Amino acid sequence: VVPPLVVLSVVERQHRYCNIKVMLRILQPLTSHRRFRSCCTVLALSVFGSQPLLSSSLLGSNHPSTTSCSAADRSTTATSSSGSTRHSSVPAFRSASMPASTDSTIEVAQFPCLSDNYGYLIHDPETGQTAAIDTPEAKPIEEELKKRGWKLSHILNTHHHHDHTGGNLELSKGRDIAICGPGSEKIPGRTIDLKGGDELNFGSQKVIIIDVGGHTLGHIAYYFPDSKKVFVGDSLFTLGCGRMFEGTPDQFWASLTRLRDLPDDTQVYCAHEYTEANARFALSVESGNSALQRKVAQIKDLRAQGLPTVPTTIKEEKDANPFLRCDLSKEIRKNVGVQPGDSEAQAFAKVRKAKDGFRG
Numbered sequence: 001v002v003p004p005l006v007v008l009s010v011v012e013r014q015h016r017y018c019n020i021k022v023m024l025r026i027l028q029p030l031t032s033h034r035r036f037r038s039c040c041t042v043l044a045l046s047v048f049g050s051q052p053l054l055s056s057s058l059l060g061s062n063h064p065s066t067t068s069c070s071a072a073d074r075s076t077t078a079t080s081s082s083g084s085t086r087h088s089s090v091p092a093f094r095s096a097s098m099p100a101s102t103d104s105t106i107e108v109a110q111f112p113c114l115s116d117n118y119g120y121l122i123h124d125p126e127t128g129q130t131a132a133i134d135t136p137e138a139k140p141i142e143e144e145l146k147k148r149g150w151k152l153s154h155i156l157n158t159h160h161h162h163d164h165t166g167g168n169l170e171l172s173k174g175r176d177i178a179i180c181g182p183g184s185e186k187i188p189g190r191t192i193d194l195k196g197g198d199e200l201n202f203g204s205q206k207v208i209i210i211d212v213g214g215h216t217l218g219h220i221a222y223y224f225p226d227s228k229k230v231f232v233g234d235s236l237f238t239l240g241c242g243r244m245f246e247g248t249p250d251q252f253w254a255s256l257t258r259l260r261d262l263p264d265d266t267q268v269y270c271a272h273e274y275t276e277a278n279a280r281f282a283l284s285v286e287s288g289n290s291a292l293q294r295k296v297a298q299i300k301d302l303r304a305q306g307l308p309t310v311p312t313t314i315k316e317e318k319d320a321n322p323f324l325r326c327d328l329s330k331e332i333r334k335n336v337g338v339q340p341g342d343s344e345a346q347a348f349a350k351v352r353k354a355k356d357g358f359r360g
Contacts, residue, residue, distance in 0.1 A: 105227050133231045156207075160182070178192055241352070256323060264313065282320065285335040292320040
């Protein structure tokens, strides 16, 4: 067996030219050597200041699992042409924040804000860039940044409501950060205007901006195709969707179909923990849906453990969310009074109206 320190010397000399994760996979037969795994950890800490590029499959089950990115563009570009603080009381949330998800090329930290919002930080471990997806309030975001040792470089706002932008100005004080948001809405401190169809570079990631207007007129979602994640704000919820405050049924339905057309395995991160109430409504209009029944059982189990029901997936929502099924499910259409001549948008509007009046 080649001595571990000799192997690591080769890896260290090559790390700037080759993704270290690839190098380690080439050398994977050696990873049964305990000292090799330990030295890998030391090398990662010395080169990167953390262990972002070493996965548990390479280092063994006793090491944290993270994954790597490709070489990053450190700049941020866009192809665009254009109250009072309540502290978190998310019901039965067992801990202040969830462990960062590291199952793809970006890390996601999820934590409660205000009364029922979720805060999200996304982190590119290769470049060190970190973005807040909306800013319900500054304090929990600052605490999460400090806890993880991340430096805020971006704020990505989905829409103008205060529970999504309330921390923008405070978080931007003393920081040189990009504040991105819909150009058609009043976003505090915005430096980059966005609209549907634009693209951003965030670290090594391409971000596609999706028009999801309806909850508000200019609402946008941030889609990370390489990481299979979409951050949807208040446009789509687990088993629900946002109230139609500003848009029209046609606009909102078109927005939901754009999200529905994303790959089935896309993870959906919404902004609120509304799922238990959404589940009760969904069962009231489509109780015969076996996929919905399974989803509701899963939700009850998660909440009993004090765990969030977010993220969900596009596949799960296509199978169980009444707002994505109002053009397909005869049971839903019958229960909300959809008539034979009604358009798909009219069917959606009737589901939305039924939910607005639901007291179950």
